[in-house]
Amino acid sequence: MTDRTAHDPALGIAYVNGSYMPLAEAAIPLTDRGFVRSDATYDVTHVWKGRFFRLDDHIERFLASMRGLRMSLPLSKAEMADVLIECVRRTGLRDAYVQMTCTRGVPPAGTRDPRLCQNRFYAFAQPFVWIANDEQRCDGLKMVVSSVQRIPPESLDPRIKNFHWLDLTMGIFEAYDKDAIVAVLNDGKGNVTEGAGFNVFSVKGNVITTPDRG
Template sequence: MSRIVYVNGEYVPEQEAKVSVFDRGFLMADAVYEVTSVLDGKLVDFDGHAKRLQRSMDALDMASPVTMDELLAIHRELITRNDLEEGGVYLQVTRGAPPDRDFAFPDPEQVPSGLVLFTFAKKLAQSAAAEKGIKVISIEDQRWGRRDIKTVQLLYPSMGKMMAKAAGADDAWMVEDGAVTEGTSNNAYIVKGNTIITRALSNDILAGITRAALLRFANEAQMKVEERNFTIDEAKSADEAFISSATTFVHPVVEVDGVQIGTGKPGSVAQRLREIYIEESRKAAV
């Protein structure tokens, strides 16, 4: 069965999906995106993703091609058409396809924003990485300064993934001015004593939707949370470390730059947060 995707108002088999060569997402990475997880055929944290999408578009003065209610309906239709039980929905909004390439933004009244969505199947609730933990390396953060906007400018994070792979690791934590910013596609945390430590929100990192939920659940579970910068040396001496994202939920980090973290096995805080997140997400999914 061919996967059905959504392209600018049409549901089509993926083999027939086409966008213009002049689309600014293709030519200039002039696009934003979101990935919403699916559990039991329902969307996890959709409202948070929709609000962040709107914030990203507003920050770039990009017109929304549909209303958020229409966007929710498109997500649900794709889940139904592709019989998706577990995985995710990727969406991308571009500034559209003007008649020719130009650095100046096209008039949104003349060039409508582009919209593409597709589903992907992936096991989320059960994960080998969650059971055994992952290894990360540290790399210099060389991205642009507005990481709080979820754009498709993902070349350096992709390079970071490949640096990690070449080093025999699973991911990379990016470091700027001596402090960890985030992973290549996730937020980063360490645990010292009974305190969860993660970088505070700013233009330096993406405001993770999963991050927000985890910190809320941690507070409700009376876990201490401290939002501040931390260094790689602090991570190496931490009791635990972990990452979070929409498609990993929580993955424990058991090694940083070749140094074992804690016992070298997934820690109790990360494991408990993952359990709570999955349980609460199933209840609240739409």
Template sequence: MSNDIFRKGAAWIKGEIVPIDQATIGVTDWAVTHSDVTYDVVPVWDGAFFRLNDYLDRFEASMQAYRMDVGMDRAEMTSALHDMVSRSGLKQAYVAMVAARGTPKVAGSRDPRDCQNHFFAWCVPYIHVVKPEVAEAGVSLYIPNNVHRIPDQSLNQRVKNYHWGDFTAALFQAKDHGYETALLTDGHGNLAEGPGFNVFAIFGNKVVTPKQHVLHGITRLTALELCREHGFKTEERALSLEEFLIADEVFLTSSGGGIFPVARVNNHHFSNGSAGPKATRLREAYYDMLAQSGLRSAISY
């Protein structure tokens, strides 16, 4: 099968690799009817996975938290990811691994234990959560006052999931007001996260990022490591909106693009409405880190 038909991406599903637009799951799968899914996204950069083992660690922990058994071990999932990206021919890719609850083996059952869990994966050309030219100029964020992040007590945010009702509502507001993306609070005056990213605030030589109501992302972890390497003290704790708005600089982190300096939050401007110098240096350091051999898993094309 020619790589040309995989130009838009590929999927591994039911043991086969197919073009992304041919990948399907059943309409009665609880992944569809209940958003009963956990997943993770790992970047491929210059022909290699970045921090694949860290992403697989979190994916396996998420499956355990959701009481899912897809009938594949780590070696088998790793092989599926490598084979899929290799077949696609993509050297820069956004790669998702997914565990779905599946369809009940007992027709009409409402018992999640009756579902046949399954694994699938897909890859597409590399996705930037924020366009590079926007990141270089500084991102604009909108924080709505009437949409808040689903609390940890209702949904464990450390398990990556498809529950985006709050994010989608916030994104509509952000776009309607002319902002690039949205950031949510926890409903009690503290920052949470945005659709696909964590948030950080720089105060002098200190960097603070929220600890609760957020996914502890692998790029978040990478950013914390980079901050320490660059002489910053790091704190993972509650970050109030009031404190956030007096930060020297603000940045976002995502597997879809790394580190993004923020120029504006609602009507408040940082760094004179441009990307801050410290966040910009961290962004550059992230792309340098993508090339570190010890963090890369080369793909055989």
């Protein structure tokens, strides 16, 4: 007996291998390097009150991340946009979290050469997700400056969106251990960088600043 709620379009629609399906049924091959090596990039755009927020800019950033990781897809920007729009249309959602992902793909048998993989495109739309609930957005969150060091830019350019979240995840656990909710990671030189799913901004003298690296 299947769970009918899993097929409710409002819970999410995914695009995999050229087909649309309930998000709960979406899957990737276990041998895709995106899964076994975190060899993937992604971008997220939001739909708010029935409209995408800067969809073209998010797709352009997605393409820039792909170029940074030497990935390519046989899809134009317009075709990617059409897929994302169709995912949202099929959910019927007015507010949605929409993600596009490019994985390295499955390597041919007997090789680990990433150049031989066919890169794969995935997308999905699901109900909009708040990092903080209503009360937290009103009253604020407890945060710690984590002892965990963020992966340095010399290892991976942080402007390339990626799935390397273990440092961020360990920061989250440290926050929970200290009765906090979120953690911001350091760069090993006494500076803060970013947190899991959020950037750090400082407002001083009517000037907004962000970390210049990391």
